[in-house]
Amino acid sequence: MLISAPVWQALLDAGVALIPRGTARVELGYADARIILAVVAFPAPLNPSDIAAVTSRHREPCLIIIPAATPAVRKAVEATGGSWVIDSGNDVTGVLQIDGRRIVLGTPTQRTVRPARRGRVPWGAFTVVRRMIQQPHATQRELAAFAGVSQPRVSQVMTKLADIDVVRCMQSRWTLHDVDGAINWWLASYPGPGGITTYWYGLTPIVEQAARVTRLLEAAGVQPVAVSGDVAADLLAPWRAPARAVIYAATGADLAAADIVPAGTGEATIELTVPQDPGLWPTDRATTRKTLPLADPLQILWDVKRAPGPDSEEAAERIRRVLRLRHEQERAA
Numbered sequence: 001m002l003i004s005a006p007v008w009q010a011l012l013d014a015g016v017a018l019i020p021r022g023t024a025r026v027e028l029g030y031a032d033a034r035i036i037l038a039v040v041a042f043p044a045p046l047n048p049s050d051i052a053a054v055t056s057r058h059r060e061p062c063l064i065i066i067p068a069a070t071p072a073v074r075k076a077v078e079a080t081g082g083s084w085v086i087d088s089g090n091d092v093t094g095v096l097q098i099d100g101r102r103i104v105l106g107t108p109t110q111r112t113v114r115p116a117r118r119g120r121v122p123w124g125a126f127t128v129v130r131r132m133i134q135q136p137h138a139t140q141r142e143l144a145a146f147a148g149v150s151q152p153r154v155s156q157v158m159t160k161l162a163d164i165d166v167v168r169c170m171q172s173r174w175t176l177h178d179v180d181g182a183i184n185w186w187l188a189s190y191p192g193p194g195g196i197t198t199y200w201y202g203l204t205p206i207v208e209q210a211a212r213v214t215r216l217l218e219a220a221g222v223q224p225v226a227v228s229g230d231v232a233a234d235l236l237a238p239w240r241a242p243a244r245a246v247i248y249a250a251t252g253a254d255l256a257a258a259d260i261v262p263a264g265t266g267e268a269t270i271e272l273t274v275p276q277d278p279g280l281w282p283t284d285r286a287t288t289r290k291t292l293p294l295a296d297p298l299q300i301l302w303d304v305k306r307a308p309g310p311d312s313e314e315a316a317e318r319i320r321r322v323l324r325l326r327h328e329q330e331r332a333a
């Protein structure tokens with residue numbers, strides 16, 4: 001995630017409202033002041049000379065999130081009209097410039113943290129596996145079109161899965177013969193949807209909250225919208241009363257009109273994420289609308305596994321059964 005749960009909590013504590021306006025763009029509000037910022041996160045500290053190059057790529061001022069920053073780096077960011085946040089993994093500090101106001105988060109430190117650099121997330125590979133589960137017999141060309149990636153990319157993914165005997169190629173068609181193996185590979189490799197997540201709390205039943213938020217987003221013209229987590233699992237394979245709804249949307253919104261307020265991650269009943277992963281949106285083949293638009297089934301499984309509650313594994317197993325059944329039906333078709 002570009003904005004971690006601790007950063008969200010720090011903004012909440014400071015009275016700063018955040019609404020995602022894209023996968024890397026946010027609106028920050030403080031009292032009657034508002035500003036749109038481009039969000040840029042780096043896994044390692046920057047030098048003052050880097051700031052001009054970073055900010056020149058964006059039309060709006062930048063919100064730069066880094067694990068450490070010297071006074072010179074902070075000064076360089078503020079000189080551009082931008083804001084900075086240090087997310088060290090242990091605490092959050094920073095300065096936000098919102099329409100002439102300067103809001104300080106925590107107490108700035110000079111701690112230096114140098115996490116390992118990570119490359120780009122291979123979203124295409126994860127999408128190929130999602131689509132292969134939905135269409136267990138397909139040519140390389142069909143999978144490329146279905147997943148929205150190149151044929152060489154499909155070949156790379158299929159070769160990797162063939163090496164662990166999850167798929168086999170016969171007469172120029174790939175066949176998924178071990179659906180559990182594909183699911184296990186995907187769950188072990190998937191880094192999460194990326195993007196920006198905001199957390200909200202409401203008093204009404206969780207399913208009702210999810211329905212209200214979905215209607216609010218759709219009425220505002222936000223498309224696509226997809227529901228995941230406990231609520232989606234309850235619609236696919238009822239097991240337990242939902243404790244939290246996960247909602248993915250193309251852009252964020254202020255959920256106050258749905259009688260829901262910003263909350264900390266621990267007490268949140270709604271997670272609203274503007275994701276970077278393009279594969280989590282359902283295809284026509286994967287969607288069973290029921291009463292709400294549902295996310296891709298693998299996404300629902302991933303969200304259920306990380307949901308709070310002692311019986312999340314039991315709920316996840318029920319979603320696995322749904323995936324197995326759909327896989328068997330597609331293979332028999």
